[in-house]
Amino acid sequence: MSARESSQPVRRGEQTDPLSHYSRLFFKFLLFSMVCATIPLAVILFHLHDSYYEYSGQKMKTAMQRRIEANKDIVDDYFRERLNELHVISRLYSFEYLKRQENLKRIFDTFNSSAINYEDLGVINQAGFHESYVGPYNLWANDYSVTFWFKQLMAEGAVVTDVFLGYRMIPHIIMAIVNEENGTRWILRATINSYLLNAKLRKLIIGEAGEAVLLNDDGFYQAAPRSEAKVMTKSGHDMSTFAKNSGVEIVSGVEPGETTRKILAYSWLANPKWVLVMQQDYDEFFADRAYANQATWTFFVVSALSIFLVVAVSVAYIVTAIKRRDSELKALNAQLVQTGKLAAVGQLAAGVAHEINNPLAVIQSEVDLMREFGRLPSPGSALDADRFFHEIDTQIDRCSRITRKLLSFSRQIKSEPQPVDMSEKLKDVVGLFEKWALTGGVVITAEADPDLPKVHGDPFDISQVLVNLISNAIDAHEGMKGGAIRLKAAADKKEGMLQVTISDTGCGISREDLPYIFDPFFTTKPVGKGTGLGLSISYSIVENLGGKIFVRSEPGKGTTFTLLFPVTHEETTEKVTSYETSQSSPDR
């Protein structure tokens, strides 16, 4: 079996609209190239973007943690300084000295001179009552030994309280230390009110985005510079978030209508046991990252667009080139088809010449005989005029039969596709070769199953295929004593096709030649005899009809070509050509 490359140009009646074929090709190429080009780009971008996200997120978090720790240190220092000041006062001055109101006042003024640090300052005796006091409130009657911080102070020697209202009913904190002098213990106590604390914190966090607050370990606001009213209320923070000494956490808080993500940076103070918390909107915090995100997308879209443009232009160029090549091929093929037709006619020439010259020769000799001797009175051997006329008639009949067949063949050169009766076609074509083949010792037989379905096709095309295959089969017997060519037409029920086989007992095709026999201009015959077009043309004709052509050959034994034609279900009869019906030719 020999198969053939599939790039057989379509000959006529193209099924597909060529425009849509090429634009489909264009879009297919384009899609394929776009997918190939953009997927790696997307993967790389996604990967880069992802690592950048990860990296920048980590970096920003670290930076934020450093900042919160630094701020925490400032707040810590603030409290430590205040405590230190109290210690300095108690070391420099004696209890006796400080008990005097005017002395305490001088010290208070000194420490508040550069900045207002203290709300008030008091010296409290062991029993819990003020010995002296500088400040705006009247606290002389208060017994401090019953307050919540007194016991802790006595136990630890120093205390910084959370914000509370106290006797004065104003939010403030108390810082106090205990001193011992000659066996008596006394207390130096200062207060910082909430307003001062908030002011301090506000100064600290100037330039920071978001809100900074101080919370005690139960989650109550100690300072909230942006909304002082919150002080001493419980914050919404889950205190377990602030598990480490300091850290940065992303929390999502469910607010009515939407889920918001927040960044919380926190750091615990040394004393008091408060936590400094800075809260920032997630999107605000990662605005840079969002910008990078947008940049990535923009880059992707711009790249994809430019890839698209470049690809579209080059694909358009390629498709145009393909289109041009196809049309060149089509033109070449059309030329080939024309040459093939001529070749098919040429293949008939030898047989036709033989079939006409022989009867002409008989007529010529009869006429010569009659002219020479017919008029002579030659008794006993008078020429039989009846026999003479009969012989002339017979020979003219022979000639007209062959010319009729030839005409019916050539008339079809410009024919239309129609249902073709294959058994008739076989008879016609075989008739053109039969005699000629026989004089070469080759017997041609054709048989067809009864009730063959018809084949839809151009009758000339089908004749051409048969002419090509039969004349090849006759040629294959060149130099042999004789042989046989069998043509058979049968319905292939399984495939729904009509099968025609042409078997010969000729020389066969060598294994090396077999792959090439369907190529245009491949011939093993001498120049002038072979054109190499017969099989190539036959192949494209059969392919165009939607059929198949196979060959099986055994060198030295013979060759069988198998043709499969799709059958037509139209019940119209073949257009009857006037030549085939007018049996009584006018020249008789």
Next chain:
Amino acid sequence: MRLPRVLLIDDEVAFSRTVAEFLRRKGYEADIAPSGEEGLKAMREKTYDVIILDLRMPGLSGMEVLKEIDPSRKLAPEVIILTGFGTVDSGLEGLNYGAFDFLAKPVKVGVLIEKIMAAYERKLMKEA
């Protein structure tokens, strides 16, 4: 001069029969053979001076018969090739194998007789 003895080898019997009759009426001795094999057989039974040979015949082809006859032999008959489809190639090939001349059908019997006489003359010269 004796008229030549002629053998027509042609599968187109209607033709060779008519030509043979013409020749006989002209006083020639003329036989016909419908195939190459028959022709060679006839030549074994009788000597001929000139053979009219068709190229395309079932069975032995004219060219094979020509090779068998080999007109270059001293006593061999002369051969005139006469065929229905005359290509120059096959004519030249025939001449190479020693044929006297090549004629294409249809041919006037008068022309054929002229050729027969010319061939006969050559045969006589060859024998002499």
